[in-house]
Amino acid sequence: MSMNENTNQNTIVEAIPERMSGNEAVAYAIRQVNPDVMPAFPITPSTEIPQMVSTYISNGQLDTEFIPVESEHSAMSAAIGAEAAGARTMTATSSAGLALMWEELLLAASNRLPIALTLVNRTLSGPININCDHSDGMGARDTGWIQIYAENNQEAYDNYIQAFRIAEHKDVRLPIMICQDGFITSHAVQNLYLLPDEAVKDFVGTYEPEEYLLKPHQPMALGPYSETDYVMEAKKNQLDAMNRSRQVILDVADEFAQMSGRSYGFFEEYRTDDADYIMLLMGSAAGTAKDAVDELREAGIKAGVIKLRVFRPFPEKELAKALSGCKACAILDRCESYNGNSGVLGSEVTAGLYRAGVQIRTLNRIYGLGGRDFTVDSAKSVFEELTNWMDGGEEPLQNEYIGLRR
Amino acid sequence: MRTDITNINKQTPYTGLTEALEVYAGGTSVHFNTGDWRNNTPVYHADKCRQCLLCAPCCPDSSIPVTDGKRAGFDYDHCKGCGICAEVCPFDAMEMKAGNEV
Numbered sequence: 001m002s003m004n005e006n007t008n009q010n011t012i013v014e015a016i017p018e019r020m021s022g023n024e025a026v027a028y029a030i031r032q033v034n035p036d037v038m039p040a041f042p043i044t045p046s047t048e049i050p051q052m053v054s055t056y057i058s059n060g061q062l063d064t065e066f067i068p069v070e071s072e073h074s075a076m077s078a079a080i081g082a083e084a085a086g087a088r089t090m091t092a093t094s095s096a097g098l099a100l101m102w103e104e105l106l107l108a109a110s111n112r113l114p115i116a117l118t119l120v121n122r123t124l125s126g127p128i129n130i131n132c133d134h135s136d137g138m139g140a141r142d143t144g145w146i147q148i149y150a151e152n153n154q155e156a157y158d159n160y161i162q163a164f165r166i167a168e169h170k171d172v173r174l175p176i177m178i179c180q181d182g183f184i185t186s187h188a189v190q191n192l193y194l195l196p197d198e199a200v201k202d203f204v205g206t207y208e209p210e211e212y213l214l215k216p217h218q219p220m221a222l223g224p225y226s227e228t229d230y231v232m233e234a235k236k237n238q239l240d241a242m243n244r245s246r247q248v249i250l251d252v253a254d255e256f257a258q259m260s261g262r263s264y265g266f267f268e269e270y271r272t273d274d275a276d277y278i279m280l281l282m283g284s285a286a287g288t289a290k291d292a293v294d295e296l297r298e299a300g301i302k303a304g305v306i307k308l309r310v311f312r313p314f315p316e317k318e319l320a321k322a323l324s325g326c327k328a329c330a331i332l333d334r335c336e337s338y339n340g341n342s343g344v345l346g347s348e349v350t351a352g353l354y355r356a357g358v359q360i361r362t363l364n365r366i367y368g369l370g371g372r373d374f375t376v377d378s379a380k381s382v383f384e385e386l387t388n389w390m391d392g393g394e395e396p397l398q399n400e401y402i403g404l405r406r
Numbered sequence: 407m408r409t410d411i412t413n414i415n416k417q418t419p420y421t422g423l424t425e426a427l428e429v430y431a432g433g434t435s436v437h438f439n440t441g442d443w444r445n446n447t448p449v450y451h452a453d454k455c456r457q458c459l460l461c462a463p464c465c466p467d468s469s470i471p472v473t474d475g476k477r478a479g480f481d482y483d484h485c486k487g488c489g490i491c492a493e494v495c496p497f498d499a500m501e502m503k504a505g506n507e508v
Binding site: 110111112173211218219220221222223224226229230232233234236237241 | 408416418419420421423425426427428429430431432433434
């Protein structure tokens with residue numbers, strides 16, 4: 001995993017060099033943001049986040065109201081109640097914890113409550129396993145939450161600091177998941193640059209919702225029963241808000257770049273300018289893929305990487321444009337979708353290419369399930385499949401698993 | 407700015423609804439006439455009623471109005487006909503009859 005390009009030059013605020021695990025980095029960001037309420041229930045590998053936040057509170061460094069709930073179902077229910085009341089609210093979870101929140105995830109979104117959830121991605125059982133893949137986040141893809149993924153600890157930290165500005169924007173008002181890979185980034189210690197407390201405080205600002213349940217002398221009801229005549233209209237409004245979040249995500253990223261010197265968009269393009277072969281993937285494995293690309297470039301193969309950062313809303317048109325110049329793209333999914341053709345990214349990216357009329361070839365691969373290693377050689381083997389195919393070889397079988405024992 | 411929700415109806419385009427269908431008022435459930443869900447209807451026999459008021463707090467829909475410590479008939483606009491009142495009455499002052507008609 002490579003560090004983001006980052007220098008102290010040209011940045012407005014001081015960059016504080018540190019080394020932290022991904023969980024530490026997010027907990028540190030939470031301390032800096034100082035949200036009003038955090039209901040949470042521990043689950044590996046996100047457990048450290050509420051644990052560290054509790055320590056900050058015990059040490060008097062944070063005045064967040066921490067609610068130790070009896071389950072993740074209750075955690076999200078409490079988050080909904082707190083956010084609806086008018087409090088800036090966040091929680092953390094992983095895997096089965098997110099699954100237990102399922103019902104409430106949709107309510108948080110339909111009630112337009114800008115809760116920030118830090119998701120430490122872990123596989124969903126079974127077979128029972130506690131390690132990284134994206135089946136938890138991908139499983140929640142249709143719940144109406146914004147989802148942003150991180151390659152490394154720096155990005156997990158930076159994404160978290162941007163989260164509330166995006167979610168709480170008046171044009172958006174939607175909940176947001178800030179995702180990072182379980183253990184790979186959550187527990188591995190990396191170098192990163194922190195921002196000064198005051199800079200984060202100024203950037204995030206005070207939460208001032210226009211409407212909330214505890215607004216004095218302004219009674220209001222939220223989440224009413226909707227007859228058939230209103231449901232589709234409400235959903236359309238929710239979709240429009242998700243679409244409006246596209247510009248807000250970019251605007252907040254611009255403002256963040258001005259402060260920190262670190263730039264973000266819907267996705268990162270690594271050596272794609274003249275690339276014939278592109279690997280598209282999400283999360284920590286992108287760093288591995290970049291190393292593979294560097295080696296392939298040394299060997300004269302024009303390879304590149306697109307690392308998707310914003311999964312919801314899905315930047316379909318932008319991805320199609322970014323891929324339009326290459327010959328073939330390997331789309332890598334870190335979860336199984338059981339449709340028999342491809343994982344979630346495989347399906348959504350190819351749909352985008354088709355609609356945009358981009359006629360490149362795509363190869364879908366599944367990798368890293370249940371924490372299976374994805375190495376530089378794994379990435380190079382996929383690029384080799386692409387080059388063989390484009391050099392006149394047969395089309396490889398779609399939807400194969402990388403590193404499967406046969 | 408708060409929308410006047412009384413202007414919202416089943417012809418309102420989606421852009422005219424409030425975000426998240428927020429309801430900008432209090433006590434609005436009174437406008438929802440759940441009484442038309444009723445399949446069985448309670449009948450009140452004032453001559454048998456001793457005004458013990460066991461029935462009123464047992465009504466899940468606050469459809470037995472109490473004025474000056476005494477109940478009278480029913481709020482049929484909201485009574486769903488569950489029959490709990492008739493069940494709890496020690497004096498058979500309420501009975502359930504089939505149908506929605508009062």
